[in-house]
Amino acid sequence: RARARCAGRRDGAERMVRRVMIAVAAALVVLGARGAAAAALQEPVVADCSGGDGEAGAVTLTVKKGTVTVAGAVEYDARVYEYEGEIMVPGPTIVMQAGTRCEVTIVNELEDVAANSECPMHENDFHCPDVTNLHTHGLHVSPDEDNIDTHVSPGESLTYTYNLPVDHLPGTHWYHAHHHGSTALQVSGGMLGMLQVVAAEAPDGEALPLAMPADLAALYADDDNVHDLVLMHMNFAGQGDGTPPFGAMLDMPGISAAYGGGTQSVPLNAELADADVDDFYVVNGQLSPSVDIAPNSVSLLRLVxxxxxxxxxxxxxDDGACELRLIARDGVFQYLDDNDAYPAVSRIVMVPGTRADVALLCGSAAAGTTIDVNAAHVTDTMLGSENVFGPQTAVLRLPPPPPAA
Structure with missing residues (x-):
């Protein structure tokens, strides 16, 4: 995988986790009975867009109608990304490299229906449901390259060219559809994905500016133990929940209906597995996936x-069995001092669109146990209060240590 370009070896550390699980479950959904088998976490496909030797990297995302199935929760129709012939929700993790050029082409294969004709492209209300574009968060590039005023109508395509400076820091970012008029419709349906930047390759005998410490570079390079986790909120529950500042936000059926049933190329057609479970979160498009982790090892979770x-x-x-350390927020690394002491945190705050890179270490006392990961949504705009609605749990499964020889 492309991020393995960050080479190195972590001094004084055990081999890291084999598999990691974190899931934000549905409101009112318990993630299955303790010990029950859960679906294995599926990480997004990696789309390498790092160029080199004067050539640009290239990724093509095709926008089309697709049926999204979240096992145990819902099936619905939506506008989705297809990459290399496969429909993906979320889309692939696009990897770019500092000092190179990346070209992402959006091909719109949606049906051109009445709602898209004579579109008022820049009105900020529900319109043009099948017109799209591409927007990134976190890239230090020209606004002419990341331009939300672009639009890709059905039957059209557009290539976005990103020239990353050689001193662009590595980090975890994301991309999504952002045509004003169809953003909420397309993003809530699944038109989003993680974006990662890896450091430039240093010329022989030279050091890169602001290079990662060797142990941190090794942590990011361990593909088996670095896990990309894209959280998506799926709300089929009705007209918002009163949570500021988005208390009046429509749910997915409401957003879809705002365009008029007769003009839709992709009616939602949602079918819930349980009518009482209509407001929930998924990780990488899955409801409560599960992965085992090993005690006394370090895992890196890249969260969006x-x-x-x-x-x-x-x-x-977890009663203190595990430790979380914040490595980066929105691509900004939390170096505290020369001793590489990253801040210990008791919780991770995830505002809309934010990213967090978190190191997780569970001690030997956790072997053979399961650990809950609780989620709560914030009920005021200053992050001062919270509301846990239903058992919002996930499970870290720590297998027992192997028997003594």
Whole structure:
């Protein structure tokens, strides 16, 4: 995988986790009975867009109608990304490299229907449901390259060219559809994905400016133990929940209906597995996926809150068995001092669109246990209060140590 370009070896550390699980479950959904088998976490496909030797990297995302299935929760039709012949929700993790050029082409294969004809492209209300574009968060590039005033109508395509400076810091970012008039419709349906920047390759005998410490570079380079986790809020529950500042935000059926049923190329057609479970979160398009982790090892979780309707707190219910350290927020690394002491945190605050890179270490006392990961959505705009609605739990499964030889 492309991020393995960041080479190195972590001094004094055990081999890191084999598999990691974190899931934000549905409101009123318990993630299955303790010990029950859960679906294995599926990480997004990696789309390498790092160029080199004067050539640009290239990724093509095709926008089309697709049926999204979240096992155990819902099936619905939506506008989605297709990459290399496969429909993906979320879209692939696009990897770019500092000092190179990346070209992302959006091909719109949606049906051109009445709602898209003579579109008022720049009105900020519900219109043009099948017109799209591409917007990134976190890239230090020209606004002419990341231009939300562009539009890609059905039957059209557009290539976005990103020239990353050689001193662009590595980091975790994201991308999504952002045509004003169809943003909420397309993003809530799944038109989003993680974006990662890796450091430029240093010329022989030279050091890069602001290079990662060797141990941190090794942590990011361990593909088996670095996990990309895109959180999506799926709300089929009706007209908002009163949570500021988005208390009046429509749910997915409401947004879809705002365009008029007769003009839709992609009616939502949502079918819930349980009518009482209509407001929930998924991780990488899955409801409560599960992965085992090993005690006495370090894992790196790259988190994206891929939505615009709720801020979240994530915290462990583990009686101190595990430790969280904040490595980076929105691509900004939290170096505290020369001793590489990254701040210990008791919870991760995830406002809409934010990213967090978090190191997780669970001690030997946790072996053979399960650990809850609790989520709460924030109920005021200053992050001062919270509301846990239903058992919002996830499970870190720590297998027992192997028997003594």
């Amino acid at each position: 809150n891929g939505g615009g309707t709720r801020s979240l707190f994530l915290e462990l219910d």
